[in-house]
Amino acid sequence: MNATGPEAHSDVPPARGWSLTVTLLLGVAGMLDFIDRFVFSTANDAIKHDLHLSDATVGLLGGTAFALLYGVMILPFALISDRGFAARMASIGIALWSVATALMGRTHGSAAMATTRVCVGLGQAAFSPSSAALNAAYSTPAKRSTSFAISYGVSYLGYIIGLAGGGYLVEHIGWRATFAAVGLAGVPVAILMLLFVREPRIPRAAQDGESWLTLLANRPLRDLLLYGVTSQVVSYGVTLWGVSFYMRSFGLTAGQAGTWFGLGIGIASVVGTFIGGPIADRVARRTGFGGAMRFVFWAYLVSQPFQIVQVLTHSLDLSLTMLVLSATISAFCTGPIYGAIPSIVPAHRRAAAVGLYALLANAIGIGLGPPLFGWISDMLTPHFGINALRMSLLVAAILSFWPAVHLFQLQRRFRG
Numbered sequence: 186m187n188a189t190g191p192e193a194h195s196d197v198p199p200a201r202g203w204s205l206t207v208t209l210l211l212g213v214a215g216m217l218d219f220i221d222r223f224v225f226s227t228a229n230d231a232i233k234h235d236l237h238l239s240d241a242t243v244g245l246l247g248g249t250a251f252a253l254l255y256g257v258m259i260l261p262f263a264l265i266s267d268r269g270f271a272a273r274m275a276s277i278g279i280a281l282w283s284v285a286t287a288l289m290g291r292t293h294g295s296a297a298m299a300t301t302r303v304c305v306g307l308g309q310a311a312f313s314p315s316s317a318a319l320n321a322a323y324s325t326p327a328k329r330s331t332s333f334a335i336s337y338g339v340s341y342l343g344y345i346i347g348l349a350g351g352g353y354l355v356e357h358i359g360w361r362a363t364f365a366a367v368g369l370a371g372v373p374v375a376i377l378m379l380l381f382v383r384e385p386r387i388p389r390a391a392q393d394g395e396s397w398l399t400l401l402a403n404r405p406l407r408d409l410l411l412y413g414v415t416s417q418v419v420s421y422g423v424t425l426w427g428v429s430f431y432m433r434s435f436g437l438t439a440g441q442a443g444t445w446f447g448l449g450i451g452i453a454s455v456v457g458t459f460i461g462g463p464i465a466d467r468v469a470r471r472t473g474f475g476g477a478m479r480f481v482f483w484a485y486l487v488s489q490p491f492q493i494v495q496v497l498t499h500s501l502d503l504s505l506t507m508l509v510l511s512a513t514i515s516a517f518c519t520g521p522i523y524g525a526i527p528s529i530v531p532a533h534r535r536a537a538a539v540g541l542y543a544l545l546a547n548a549i550g551i552g553l554g555p556p557l558f559g560w561i562s563d564m565l566t567p568h569f570g571i572n573a574l575r576m577s578l579l580v581a582a583i584l585s586f587w588p589a590v591h592l593f594q595l596q597r598r599f600r601g
Contacts, residue, residue, distance in 0.1 A: 207323045220351070229425070239563060259540045269384050274312070348446055356438060561580055562577040
């Protein structure tokens with residue numbers, strides 16, 4: 186293994202008896218993250234009609250407004266987390282995005298809604314790097330993919346609650362009450378995080394003057410960053426417009442579309458994540474870190490053709506089957522990918538590396554994906570009518586092969 190491999194960096198041993206507890210608490214917080222992030226998609230059409238907006242504007246509110254301060258503040262928050270404040274940053278982030286989501290239901294214009302979405306992004310910018318730093322500190326290298334898989338597997342329950350549960354709530358109590366209900370649920374978790382998660386010991390930096398350019402000189406990290414950007418632009422675009430796709434293309438109600446889409450992608454993501462992490466750890470023990478990354482490459486590549494069938498077929502049953510297959514297999518990658526990021530950098534740069542990944546992957550993915558595919562849908566409407574969104578998501582499915590190029594390059598770096 187070369188110097189950029191995970192074996193090159195020592196780890197602070199997790200506190201005895203705390204590793205699983207912290208991992209699960211981070212998972213619950215991540216679940217609320219996904220709920221508050223994606224419940225917006227179940228209310229797309231209701232917000233559009235209530236506030237008289239275009240698809241592109243809804244995409245801007247759902248994506249770009251969220252990404253605005255998320256992109257600006259995530260790196261400063263990551264640096265604070267790396268200096269021994271990870272648990273406190275996580276707690277503050279959870280509280281902020283929860284209150285902002287609840288207040289979203291009180292807005293009556295696009296400007297006010299954009300403000301609350303900006304605050305949701307700010308809170309999740311504080312949580313994202315700090316939670317990954319905590320997860321890495323409370324797990325050993327041999328079990329890191331499994332630890333991240335457990336955390337993200339629990340987090341992906343937020344898909345089910347946010348999409349399926351959100352669709353039901355939007356249909357029965359309205360989108361305003363839905364935002365208030367799901368937002369306030371995060372406040373108790375923020376309090377638990379503050380009271381019961383100890384700050385991990387941070388080893389003294391090897392080089393006090395280490396810069397961001399030094400971090401970017403890490404070639405495997407660059408591969409992961411490029412994978413993150415390209416995959417999340419597609420992923421967030423498809424996720425935000427998924428409920429609307431099933432409503433428009435198959436005539437489902439918001440509750441029906443949210444339930445089927447949320448259950449499909451949510452359960453598949455949970456199952457796939459729980460399966461993929463332990464497999465990657467087992468492969469890594471036998472063939473090294475490169476073997477785990479090869480497993481990730483093939484899992485991602487095999488999952489993508491199912492997306493094309495999902496959006497092209499006019500059979501609801503076949504579309505949902507393809508959704509489940511694609512989401513399950515691609516979720517094999519979640520634990521290994523998120524576990525790899527803090528494993529290929531020094532311990533005192535974990536939050537910074539994850540923050541950089543989240544900035545490029547999530548900020549660009551959320552900021553660009555939803556409005557991009559909303560804009561494509563608007564442009565194609567004169568030609569395809571109600572099927573314009575279907576064609577827009579077909580473009581997304583084709584673009585989803587691009588991230589595989591960067592995973593291929595990543596696994597090549599660890600051969601031999």
